[in-house]
Amino acid sequence: MSFIKFENVKFVYPNGFSAVEDINFEIGQGENIAIVGQNGAGKTTTVKMINGLLKPTKGKVIVAGMDTSDFTTAALSRKAGYVFQNPDDQIFHNTVEKEIQFGPEVLKMSESKVKEMVEYSARLTGLTDVMEENPYNLPLSVRKFVTIASILAMDTDIVILDEPTAGQDIRGIRLLENILKELTAKGKTIVTITHDMEFVVNNFNKVFVMAHKNLLKITNPKEVFSDDRLLEESMLMKPYVSEIVSELGFPGQITSRAELVEYVKKAK
Numbered sequence: 001m002s003f004i005k006f007e008n009v010k011f012v013y014p015n016g017f018s019a020v021e022d023i024n025f026e027i028g029q030g031e032n033i034a035i036v037g038q039n040g041a042g043k044t045t046t047v048k049m050i051n052g053l054l055k056p057t058k059g060k061v062i063v064a065g066m067d068t069s070d071f072t073t074a075a076l077s078r079k080a081g082y083v084f085q086n087p088d089d090q091i092f093h094n095t096v097e098k099e100i101q102f103g104p105e106v107l108k109m110s111e112s113k114v115k116e117m118v119e120y121s122a123r124l125t126g127l128t129d130v131m132e133e134n135p136y137n138l139p140l141s142v143r144k145f146v147t148i149a150s151i152l153a154m155d156t157d158i159v160i161l162d163e164p165t166a167g168q169d170i171r172g173i174r175l176l177e178n179i180l181k182e183l184t185a186k187g188k189t190i191v192t193i194t195h196d197m198e199f200v201v202n203n204f205n206k207v208f209v210m211a212h213k214n215l216l217k218i219t220n221p222k223e224v225f226s227d228d229r230l231l232e233e234s235m236l237m238k239p240y241v242s243e244i245v246s247e248l249g250f251p252g253q254i255t256s257r258a259e260l261v262e263y264v265k266k267a268k
């Protein structure tokens with residue numbers, strides 16, 4: 001059964017610019033989806049319609065049984081938490097702790113539940129030691145985790161991450177991978193926009209490929225990276241491993257480091 005459903009969805013910004021033309025898809029509860037595609041394809045516009053920040057100009061968006069056109073953004077954001085692409089569009093408190101606390105307090109969680117959720121989210125995002133800091137004194141990559149923590153603390157059924165990998169080093173990527181695992185284990189539905197193809201290969205089974213204001217294909221990473229036409233149309237780069245593998249003339253289905261190591265070991 002679908003938990004998120006887009007039916008013939010079009011979105012036109014107030015200035016008349018059409019960013020999404022005609023999108024149809026369904027996401028089941030507990031699914032973990034990556035959205036990839038060229039800049040300006042309409043990825044952010046699409047996910048903002050899931051938590052009601054934007055309402056479709058045409059068509060229907062149904063989230064957890066709610067037609068988003070009939071509900072306020074406040075009501076929808078209790079179901080779907082959206083982590084903004086740019087943390088500075090989201091952060092407005094002067095300590096990390098206050099920022100994370102804000103969401104659960106708005107949701108009127110009990111004092112002990114707020115404390116529990118803040119501690120849990122801070123631990124998961126590696127922020128425990130910077131709780132008293134002003135977020136604006138922290139690097140952008142850490143500010144991103146502050147925004148992720150503030151959404152995790154709300155314990156929404158749906159978590160939307162917009163470009164979480166941008167500017168992250170290996171520690172940040174590992175933290176993100178752990179967060180995805182933890183959320184999946186808790187049965188959360190996760191939608192992640194990313195340009196990092198290595199991250200896609202290592203963490204997702206289902207990929208939505210967007211281009212030209214539409215959803216081109218719903219597939220898995222292996223199919224994306226073995227479909228040269230799709231790659232070209234959506235202007236996606238293959239993961240580094242896939243590039244090396246094709247230069248070496250190895251089988252094209254190898255997309256991750258682990259698979260490459262396995263293949264070379266067997267071939268020795």
Ligand SMILES: Nc1ncnc2c1ncn2[C@@H]1O[C@H](COP(=O)(O)OP(=O)(O)OP(=O)(O)O)[C@@H](O)[C@H]1O
Nearest residue numbers: 013014015017019038039040041042043044045046
């Ligand atoms: N508020 C707005 N008013 C008018 N046009 C907008 C607005 N916000 C975004 N757009 C335009 O809509 C198109 C789709 O933008 P969107 O942010 O959804 O794309 P995206 O696929 O997420 O791109 P990126 O990977 O660069 O973040 C772009 O051409 C963008 O310039």
